[in-house]
Amino acid sequence: MSKRNEIGTFLLRVMLGLVFLANGVSKFQGGIENTVGWFDSIGIPGFLAYAVGTIELVGGIAMILGVGTRIVSLLFGIIMIGAIFTVKLPDGFLNGYVYDLVLLVLAAHIVLNGSKLLSLGQLIFKGREA
Template sequence: MSNRNEIGTFLLRVMLGLVFLANGVAKFQGGIENTAGWFDSIGIPGFMAYPVAIIELVGGIAIILGLGTRIVSLLFGLIMIGAIFTVKLPDGFLNGYVFDLVLLVLAVHMILNGSKLFSLGQLLFKGREA
């Protein structure tokens, strides 16, 4: 991958991480119990608020640092698919799921391509790649 592509992918990785980190923080700051109650009210088991918030928070930090980028992106993608189909779809494209779809596509890009530039994972595991 060319250096320009790597810079672009790095920027996408950091932005994806920041968005999910901010959403994870918001779930805890607003009271995770409130998020669990909201999940219940829309037909999602309330306990799911906890793993979703933790994945967003810890995954956001990890992906910004470049740790487990592909795995974290897969988890982010699953969260976005869930959000689109359980919450956002009825509101339509522009008023509903467009932002979630963009995040899903960013996550898929990270799953397919990874991101090595300024990646802690690349630094730590450089010699172990096949």
């Protein structure tokens, strides 16, 4: 990957991490029980709120630091597919799932390309994919 492409992928990685970190913090900040209740109310098992919130929070930090970026991106992608098909699809493209689709594509890019620039994973694993 060229240096310019790697810089672009680094920027995507950090932004993706920040977005998911912020969403994870918001789920726990107001009390995860609120998210559990909302999940239950829309027909999603409430316990999944803990999994989603944790993946967003811990995964967001890992993504920013560049640790396990491909695995975390895959998990983010699964969350976005779930959000699109369980919540956002009925509201249409612009009013519903456009934002989630953008996050899904960013996650797919990181899964396919990795991101080594300024990556803690790169330092830890010395040359292996982060």
